[in-house]
Amino acid sequence: MRVRLRNPDRTVEVSGPRDVSMLLQELQIVPEAVLVIRNATLLTRDETLNEDDEVEVRPVLSGGSGP
Amino acid sequence: MKCKVCRQHAVIDVRRHNAGFCRTHFLDHISNQVVRTIKEFKMFGPDDRLLVAVSGGKDSLALWDVLVDLGYDVTGFYLDLGIGGYSTRSKDACIRYADGKGAKLIVRNLRDEHGYTVPELSKLARRAPCSGCGLNKRYEFNRAALEEGFDILITGHNLDDEVATLFGNVLHWNTDMLGRQAPVLQERILTAGHGAQKVMVKKVKPLVKIAERETAAYALLKGIDYVVEECPMVEGNTQHKYKEALTLLEEASPGTKSQMYFGFLKKAAPRFAAAPEDDVELTACAGCGAVTIEVETGEPMCSFCKMKALAHRRRADSLPAPSIRKPRT
């Protein structure tokens, strides 16, 4: 599957099927720090991703002194 | 995973509430949390004129959206900080949102107002970008709210922001700051010479019960096209490092962040509140009239005016002196 990562923008290929928690573990990403998005909707950790899926792993922690 | 409310398919898990939610019930949950926060901390009422500071990021746009949907009289305020393409894209996101929603938006530009951008200010004042930026934003938000006659200034600080600030203040035992860290800061009126004048508008943070991951999810599920990219100046920002550390703790033990923050508000904050005898004399800044600390000698200047004067002085010093042609002999 194609996985889009942000800040900086890049894409990595990961073999499927596997569930969201396994994907994040493999990419060494803390689940609480991201949203996993497929077709403009959100996926929970137990959701299964297929070989031909395109997903985005979007970080949610922002820096600076707030808005 | 199933929605806690309707048992349909869940799109998000909120582990500290031990619950999953479908889209509809998650959006309801966020809106309800905001309503509860506004009531619990007596933030504002239905007749108040609200100004919400928006950055184009997920938190402020999500908050603006919740408040518009709840029917409040709320206007967005965007301050263009002049941080290259990042600021342009952020401003566009705010304008796009306002146009799509039919919401009111005020835009100001730091360079037009004071003659510098955030990157320029950082160089001139020789301060980290975020510290100069933070001071200028706080000042400009308050000034805009006072000038445009708003009752309340709202910011999108979320649970993660507040707990990271608290963590930093505890690490450095910044007791003054601990005494002032609250979801509501009351307005300030100065009574000097001829009558009373409001110098600081009431400031509130209705997202303190909501984690950053949830504001991002709200924005995404509502189709709000927020700016995902980070400000390029954020590199090495300590607040960001604290958030990463706290998120590791939250992952291991859901609820840690909210326990730390709300435990602080309830059990510790009152102990740090300034004792009346510690209260320093406040007065109006000689430069702009903002509230500042009374000084023994010379004219009182607020920290914003000091920084602005320093930046303009340094810029003048760095300009080449006008050349004087030597008379021919």
Ligand code: SF4
């Ligand atoms: S990251 Fe720093 S410089 Fe950038 S907008 Fe936030 S406070 Fe300002």
Ligand SMILES: [Zn+2]
């Ligand atoms: Zn539901």
Ligand SMILES: [Zn+2]
């Ligand atoms: Zn001043």
